[in-house]
Amino acid sequence: MTTTAQTSEYTKEEKAFNGKIVTVNLSTEEIVPEQLPEEYYRKYIGGYGLGARLLLDRMPPGVDPLGPDNILGFFPGLLTGTPLFGQRFQVVCKSPLTGGWGDANCGGDFGPKLKHAGWDGLLLVGRAEKPVYILIEDDQISIQDAADLWGVDAIEAERRLQERHGKKASVAVIGPAGEKLSLISGICNDHGRLAARSGVGAVMGSKQVKAVVVVPSRAIILGADKEIRQILRENLNDFVKPLTDFFRTFGTTGITAASAHNGDSPVKNWGGVGQVDFVEVTELQGPVVNQKMEKHYACWHCPVACGAESVESTNERYPYPRHTHRPEYETMASFGTMNLNNNLDSIIYANHLCNLYGFDTISAGATISFAIECFENGLLTKEDTDGIDLRWGNHEAIIQILEKMGKREGIGDVLADGVKRAAERIGRGAEQFAMHVDGQELPMHDPRLQPEYYTTYKLDPTPARHTQYEGNRRWGLVPPAPKDRTQAEGRGAHHKAASEYMHVVNAGGMCQFIMMCANTANIPQWINATTGWDMTREELAQAGERIANLRLLFQLREGKNPRERQVPQRAYVAQDTGPNQVTLETETLEREYLEACDWDPATMKPSREKLAALGLEDLIPVVHGA
C-alpha cells in the first residue's frame, strides 16, 4: 500500500446522488475528496454530463491525450445504483483516438458499486511511476502496487483482485491492449462488459493504472423504500412485452441475421450487400447462438437481462471458456457480416479475446475487415502478415490477426491503433478502405436505412457512435421523423430531440435497451422519487441539451470542428443493388440538425444566446472570446 486517504465528514446519502467526487493524483499520490453543489446534478444530471462540465473546468486545451495532464473520469449515472433502472457508468477523457472529446458507456456492476461506496465520480490525474491500482473501500481510498498484475489479461486480473478483496469487489480493469496503449482499447468490468469506445483504455494504460477496485459496504440505494418499490412494480408492468421478451431471450444478438440482409449491417467492410455477398447467415441467428449459451446474464439489478453466458467451447480451434459473454449485435456484425464470417465459434472466441485483451469489439472487427480488404487488393501480402492468408471469411485468419493485435506483434502492431493509423502506416492508398470518422471506426448500423445515423456519426463530438441517437416514442418529446428514408428534409428537430433524450438516458445511467422496453415518459418520476426534486420532462430534456453543448464545447476548444470531418462514401452513397440503393442528402441532414441546435452551420459554435439560455454563460468565452 502506498497511499491512503480517509475523507472527512464522509456520509453516504440515501438518494440518487452522494454529492461527492474524489480526485486521485497519481503523480503526487494525493487523494482529494470534494463536495459538489446540488445544482450540478440538476444541470448536468450525472455520468458524462457531470464529466463534461468538470473536464471543461479542470483540463486545459491541447494536452497530450496519453500524457499526465489528461484526466480520466469514471462517472456513474444519476439513477445508477438505485432500483429504478440505473446500471451504467461512463468513462470520460480527451480521446487519444480522435484528439477531441472522448467518452465510453458501460454496464456491468462497477457504476452502481462506485455510487454505493459514496462517490458520484472518480477523477484520475497525473501518471503513476509504476503500475498501480486504486482501491476504494467507502471512504478509505488507496493507491496499491500492481506490478504483479501488469501484463495479465483483464478477466484474470479481475479474478485475482476479487480473490484479494472479496467477491463483492467490482473491478474496472484494462487488459494488455490498454497497457500497450492501443488506441482501440477499452476498460472492462464483470469479465467482459466494456467501456469500449474513444480509446479510454489507452488513457488508463498511459497513467499506469491497471484497475480501479471498489468494495462498498452497502448494496443498494433506497432498496427498501416502499414508494420506490411501488414505482418499480408499476413501471415493470408497463414494459413493452414483445421487446422485453426479445431482449431477454436473444439480447441484441437476435437482430444479427435479419440485419445482415435488411441493409442495417455493413457487409464486407461496407463494400458489400448482404443479400448478394453474405447469403449464408445460418450461424448468426439468435436461436443458433443460444444453443451455445447456458444461462442468462444481467447487469446490476437489470429487470431485462439481455445478456447470456456460454457453455464451455467444444471446438479446439476456438476454446472459449464456460461463461464467456454472448457477443452483442455489434460484435456479431463486426466479426461476422463485416468479414463475411458465418463461423459462430470463431465470433464467440473473438469476443472472448477482445475481453481478455481489452479491445473495443467494434473497432477491432472493423480493423480486421480493413486489413482483409487491403490484403485482397494487394496492399498487404503474406510477407506482411507472417504468412496469414487474410481473406474474406477466413475465420482462422481473423483470430490469428486479432491475437497479433493484442500482442502488438508484427502486422498486429500496425492494426492495434485502428484503421486510420494503420492506413497511414500501410500507405499506397490504404485510406480508401479505412471506414472511420475522425479516427474512430464506424459502428454496425447503416445510415442509408436510418439517415440520422449519418448525422450523428459525423457531428457528435464522439464520432461514429450509434448510441447517441434514438427516436424514442414514449418519451413524448421527440417529433416523428419522415417515414421515407430518402427524405432528408424535416429531420433536424427530430434528431436534436432524439439526441437530447439519449443524453438524459446516458447521464442518468439508464440503459438504452431497458428504456426501449420501459415507459420513458416516467423518467422524471424515477429521478424525482430518488432525489426529492420536481423536475419535468422538459427540464430534463434541457439538461440533455446542456450536455450536448458541453461535449461540443470541449471538442471545439481542442480546435476540432466536427463539420470538417469526412464520413466514408460507402456509408451514404447508393449501392448498385440490395436494400440500400439510396444516396443521402447529407448537406440537408447536417444543416437542418445544426439549425435546430442553434449551432453555427460552418463552425458549429453554439450561439451566445443558446449558451446563455442553457445557463452556461461562463462558458461563452470558450468559443466567442472574452
Add this chain to the structure above:
Amino acid sequence: MVKVRLFPTLAQRSNSGREQYEVPYQAGLTPGDIIRREGFTGEDAEYIVVMVNNEQSDPDRTLQDGDQVELLVSIQGG
C-alpha cells in the same frame, strides 16, 4: 396465399403461437390486419417491424397474392 413468419419471441406471445403459416389471400389484406389478429395492439404493435418480400414495409400496405410477410421486433442501437 400469403406466407407469414413471426420472429420466435413474437410467436410465443401471439394468438396463433406459430412461427410460420399461410393465410388465404383476400383483397385489401394488410400486415396490420395480421398483427391485430395475432393480438398485438397499442405500444406492443408499434414495436413490430414489417418486412414484405424482404423489404421493410408500412403495416398499412395492401398485400398481393403470394406475398411473404415477416414480423420482426424493432430495436435501435445494439
